[in-house]
Amino acid sequence: MRPQSLQSVLVAGLIPLLPSCSDQAARDLESDESVSTTAALAASCSGCHAGPDAAIASFSGRSQSELAALMLEYQRGEGTTVMHRLARTYSDEQITAIAGYLAEAPAP
Amino acid sequence: MTGLNRRTLLSGMGALSLMPAGAAFARTDARLVVIGAGFGGATAARSLKALLPRASITLIDPAEAYISCPFSNLIMGGDRSLSDQTFPINGWEGRGIEHIRMTARSVDPIKRAVELEDGAVLAYDRLILAPGIVFRWGAIEGYSPEATARMPHAWKAGPQTNDLRRQLVDMEDGGTVYMSSPEAPYRCPPGPYERASLIAHYLKTQKPKSKLIILDSKDTFSKKPLFQEAWAEDYPDHLEWVSAVDDGRVSRVDTQAMTLETDFETHKADVANIIPPQKAALIAERSGVTDPTGWCPINAISFESSLQSHIHIIGDAAIAAPMPKSAFSANLQGKVCAIQVARLLNGLAPEPTRLVNTCYSFTSPEKAISIVGAYTNKTGQFQSIEGAGGISPLAAPDFVRELEAVQAKAWFDAIISETFG
Numbered sequence: 001m002r003p004q005s006l007q008s009v010l011v012a013g014l015i016p017l018l019p020s021c022s023d024q025a026a027r028d029l030e031s032d033e034s035v036s037t038t039a040a041l042a043a044s045c046s047g048c049h050a051g052p053d054a055a056i057a058s059f060s061g062r063s064q065s066e067l068a069a070l071m072l073e074y075q076r077g078e079g080t081t082v083m084h085r086l087a088r089t090y091s092d093e094q095i096t097a098i099a100g101y102l103a104e105a106p107a108p
Numbered sequence: 109m110t111g112l113n114r115r116t117l118l119s120g121m122g123a124l125s126l127m128p129a130g131a132a133f134a135r136t137d138a139r140l141v142v143i144g145a146g147f148g149g150a151t152a153a154r155s156l157k158a159l160l161p162r163a164s165i166t167l168i169d170p171a172e173a174y175i176s177c178p179f180s181n182l183i184m185g186g187d188r189s190l191s192d193q194t195f196p197i198n199g200w201e202g203r204g205i206e207h208i209r210m211t212a213r214s215v216d217p218i219k220r221a222v223e224l225e226d227g228a229v230l231a232y233d234r235l236i237l238a239p240g241i242v243f244r245w246g247a248i249e250g251y252s253p254e255a256t257a258r259m260p261h262a263w264k265a266g267p268q269t270n271d272l273r274r275q276l277v278d279m280e281d282g283g284t285v286y287m288s289s290p291e292a293p294y295r296c297p298p299g300p301y302e303r304a305s306l307i308a309h310y311l312k313t314q315k316p317k318s319k320l321i322i323l324d325s326k327d328t329f330s331k332k333p334l335f336q337e338a339w340a341e342d343y344p345d346h347l348e349w350v351s352a353v354d355d356g357r358v359s360r361v362d363t364q365a366m367t368l369e370t371d372f373e374t375h376k377a378d379v380a381n382i383i384p385p386q387k388a389a390l391i392a393e394r395s396g397v398t399d400p401t402g403w404c405p406i407n408a409i410s411f412e413s414s415l416q417s418h419i420h421i422i423g424d425a426a427i428a429a430p431m432p433k434s435a436f437s438a439n440l441q442g443k444v445c446a447i448q449v450a451r452l453l454n455g456l457a458p459e460p461t462r463l464v465n466t467c468y469s470f471t472s473p474e475k476a477i478s479i480v481g482a483y484t485n486k487t488g489q490f491q492s493i494e495g496a497g498g499i500s501p502l503a504a505p506d507f508v509r510e511l512e513a514v515q516a517k518a519w520f521d522a523i524i525s526e527t528f529g
Binding site: 034035036037039040041043044046047048049050051052053054055056080081082085086088089090094 | 158159436439440443444447448450451454456459460461462463464466468478480482493495496497498500501504508511512514515517518519521522523524525526
């Protein structure tokens with residue numbers, strides 16, 4: 001997943017040198033995580049988790065495996081918070097993908 | 109710059125960075141226009157810029173500042189002020205987004221052009237409409253814009269929010285406050301019941317001989333078991349709910365006599381809060397994207413109008429049920445719609461995903477409850493995901509409610525930071 005993203009960044013840097021070509025752009029965009037299914041899935045997270053108040057934890061600095069483990073704990077746990085109900089939205093595969101995406105988000 | 113402000117600023121940047129560095133190679137000559145700088149539109153404009161940094165992006169909104177409806181019910185008891193709710197709509201040029209501080213008068217979906225109030229015309233490749241709601245004046249006989257002076261709706265946070273608070277403060281102890289709650293769909297489904305809870309809390313603590321009565325046009329409502337549990341426990345003498353089947357539907361008001369009429373009764377109010385039925389804002393109608401319900405049907409994957417191509421509708425104006433008309437939904441729809449527009453501009457099909465909604469409601473200044481919704485959109489309609497989502501547990505100890513109140517405040521700071529920060 002991540003190598004693709006790195007490739008996208010490299011391609012993005014080179015593109016001003018390349019002739020405009022919509023097919024090429026489409027192919028590049030296809031491999032760009034910013035418009036991927038995972039990006040759309042992860043878009044839900046920042047509505048609560050991008051704020052200044054520590055009462056809702058930040059995921060910045062956490063690894064993919066740590067974030068995925070937390071999500072699965074919420075999903076399977078019996079707690080009372082929003083996250084316990086929300087985590088059940090996603091399959092295990094989706095949780096892994098979202099966790100990987102968030103772990104790679106640039107630190108604030 | 110204070111530490112807090114610096115943290116807020118940095119976190120705001122963090123929020124944006126969750127939309128990863130955009131595809132600088134993506135089509136650069138697209139002209140994208142967003143109408144409405146609320147939770148949906150402002151988020152969409154920022155997301156488009158992050159995804160398509162070299163596209164031309166214009167945000168149209170006449171207001172100097174956005175006044176947030178979420179948390180405005182806390183003004184009823186004096187726990188917040190309108191200034192806490194007010195966020196300037198500025199700084200857009202610094203983000204690389206053109207901001208036109210005007211009203212959009214109409215949209216020509218064939219020529220793909222927006223006409224502004226000064227007659228100027230703005231062409232677009234893709235238009236995102238996030239115009240919010242207007243009220244259906246006359247749906248309740250006697251309820252007009254003029255009637256709001258005596259009977260405020262306060263359903264767009266602003267001067268009327270303060271008016272309603274002032275009327276509660278001025279009311280003598282022993283008075284009766286009436287609220288009329290509308291049929292669905294409307295902005296913020298649990299909002300009337302949060303407001304009723306916070307007014308009841310104010311009455312209980314400041315004017316204990318007074319009472320609030322909700323006259324409802326519905327028989328059920330969002331988080332009903334949790335609200336009713338809180339009311340029975342905290343406000344048994346200060347809050348009464350009358351369902352539609354029990355003659356709760358208000359059909360007429362008289363602001364001189366201060367009365368609300370249902371089918372069989374006339375109720376005399378000391379303070380009356382009328383929350384009228386609603387529909388998509390007028391620009392939606394003038395764009396040809398509303399259906400006979402007054403709301404905007406969309407394809408749930410791309411948010412593109414079912415009635416006009418190249419116009420996407422997000423937020424309260426859209427028909428997204430079972431996704432509610434909430435700030436969280438609008439903000440998320442802004443982000444997801446921007447991703448799908450970026451795909452479309454580059455010849456890629458929009459992709460189905462899963463979306464969620466979260467919504468906290470205060471039942472007192474220190475206690476809150478929540479609801480979570482989870483949705484798929486792969487059929488082109490939103491559908492709830494079975495086994496996911498749901499409401500806070502019933503019969504929970506106070507600390508559960510107090511924790512959700514603390515988290516509600518953190519949510520508010522986060523969504524404000526992401527949208528307006």
